[in-house]
Amino acid sequence: MTHTETKPALINGVNVEALLGAREAFEAAPKAAEFTWKATSEWKGGVHTRTEMNKFSGLGEEQSRSKTFTIDTDHPEIFAAPDAAPTPTEIVLAGLAGCLTAGIASVAENRGIRLRSVRATLEGDMHLYGILGVDPSTRNGFSAVRVNYDIDADASHEEIEALVAQSQKRSAVFDIFTNPTNVFVTVT
Structure with a gap:
């Protein structure tokens, strides 16, 4: 007879088992839990700025995502701006x-x-x-x-x-x- 392990069904799409496992691992290795989040912004003109996020440090070393995320910021027209972003x-x-x-x-x-x-x-x-x-x-x-x-x-x-x-x-x-x-x- 073969034993197959079944994973619990996720009711809201959150893998709590993995989160609790990470918690236990960090309790055993506190330095690994020290993270630094990073963002780099560039002025685009007027009051428009573009910020990129990809790299961070954690688990004792530099990390990078498979994708770079960007967020633009600007101001509404009532502030004499083009309203290109939030x-x-x-x-x-x-x-x-x-x-x-x-x-x-x-x-x-x-x-x-x-x-x-x-x-x-x-x-x-x-x-x-x-x-x-x-x-x-x-x-x-x-x-x-x-x-x-x-x-x-x-x-x-x-x-x-x-x-x-x-x-x-x-x-x-x-x-x-x-x-x-x-x-x-x-x-x-």
């Missing part, structure tokens, strides 16, 4: 949405909760007096960010709230938003 602040909101939503899918998979749909609406409040130098006491960045989730899942409202809470607890981008980060800017 603003950098919109990309930041997209990063928060993507990170939290990935976490929700991962936690749901781990808890055996089938997701039918997950939709996030994000809003970030910003007063332009800071950016434009009208009032130096006005913050340049967001004064508040609101994330509203509409989730349809085989779970109670409380279980869905718990998914979202666990996602916030594990989200790198949520942490970046809610905790100060040292940023060092140099000119070469």
Whole structure:
């Protein structure tokens, strides 16, 4: 009689078994868990910038993807710009949405909760007096960010709230938003 190993079916498309395996491996080799994410941008003219992402370091060495990703940023016409791409602040909101939503899918998979749909609406409040130098006491960045989730899942409202809470607890981008980060800017 032959023994065949069956892999558990993924209900939301997240391989939690692999994630938990990575967690165990990183616990055994903490230096391998130290990652540096990289992006390189180039000014295209006006307020249009193109940023490429491919290389990063992790697992103790330099890594590169099989594909280079690009994100363009620009500003709307009301700022006398061509509106060729989203603003950098919109990309930041997209990063928060993507990170939290990935976490929700991962936690749901781990808890055996089938997701039918997950939709996030994000809003970030910003007063332009800071950016434009009208009032130096006005913050340049967001004064508040609101994330509203509409989730349809085989779970109670409380279980869905718990998914979202666990996602916030594990989200790198949520942490970046809610905790100060040292940023060092140099000119070469």
